[in-house]
Amino acid sequence: MTDIEVTREDDYATVTISNPDRKNAISAEACEEMAAELRSLEHDAGVRAVVVQGEGDAFCSGIDLSGGMDGKGVVEELETGLNAIAAGLLRMEKPTIAVVRGVAVGAGASLATACDFVYARDDAVFGWGFTDIGLAPDTGATYVLPRLVGVRRALDLLITARRVDAEEAVDMGIATETFDDEEFEDTVAERIATLASRPTLAVGETKRLVQRATHRSMEEALRAEARAQDRIFETEDFAEGVGAFFEGRDPEFQGR
Numbered sequence: 218m219t220d221i222e223v224t225r226e227d228d229y230a231t232v233t234i235s236n237p238d239r240k241n242a243i244s245a246e247a248c249e250e251m252a253a254e255l256r257s258l259e260h261d262a263g264v265r266a267v268v269v270q271g272e273g274d275a276f277c278s279g280i281d282l283s284g285g286m287d288g289k290g291v292v293e294e295l296e297t298g299l300n301a302i303a304a305g306l307l308r309m310e311k312p313t314i315a316v317v318r319g320v321a322v323g324a325g326a327s328l329a330t331a332c333d334f335v336y337a338r339d340d341a342v343f344g345w346g347f348t349d350i351g352l353a354p355d356t357g358a359t360y361v362l363p364r365l366v367g368v369r370r371a372l373d374l375l376i377t378a379r380r381v382d383a384e385e386a387v388d389m390g391i392a393t394e395t396f397d398d399e400e401f402e403d404t405v406a407e408r409i410a411t412l413a414s415r416p417t418l419a420v421g422e423t424k425r426l427v428q429r430a431t432h433r434s435m436e437e438a439l440r441a442e443a444r445a446q447d448r449i450f451e452t453e454d455f456a457e458g459v460g461a462f463f464e465g466r467d468p469e470f471q472g473r
């Protein structure tokens with residue numbers, strides 16, 4: 218039985234980490250499977266958003282240490298597993314959404330924050346506990362976290378391994394929004410539907426521009442925006458957006 222389940226609904230796919238007895242700790246084998254599923258979804262034109270969640274009342278408690286290293290060295294294990302998942306989420310041109318219930322710790326916190334949008338139930342807890350067991354951070358934590366919260370706060374979270382609740386996570390920029398249990402499922406479903414309905418190609422260009430902005434000068438950023446607009450002007454979604462504007466109706470984007 219696999220620990221990774223992929224389901225499709227309308228125009229989005231949900232990737233579920235399914236190991237609830239261990240708070241969805243993810244094994245080496247499951248890491249490689251999840252990375253492969255993300256690569257497949259990236260190239261599936263019928264999927265316009267990707268949701269990542271854990272089964273039940275936990276998101277992911279990190280790597281499943283009980284399973285060993287699958288016969289590989291540390292570098293190879295990370296490159297084919299957790300790092301491949303993080304890279305797949307960060308590079309994906311479609312919106313990626315983490316739905317976080319309960320704990321998202323260790324590599325689980327890194328996987329959640331590698332997504333574009335993080336919706337946290339009010340019982341969510343985020344923590345990067347690598348140093349608690351004598352490890353340095355991985356799964357993209359040192360790349361993503363400083364960009365979300367700044368260098369000082371990233372050092373605090375990564376070195377002390379302190380955990381933050383859902384409200385503080387939103388305040389710090391780790392999570393996008395938090396909702397209480399009663400409204401969580403319905404509200405998040407609405408958020409997902411909205412994101413999946415956005416013009417996919419324009420979303421991809423937007424993600425690239427924002428992600429690369431920290432490495433560019435103002436002039437380079439402006440040129441990159443102009444080149445992106447040149448590409449987007451040729452898309453069907455742009456024509457639909459303009460037509461809908463002048464016709465006074467909501468656009469119906471198709472991701473083309």
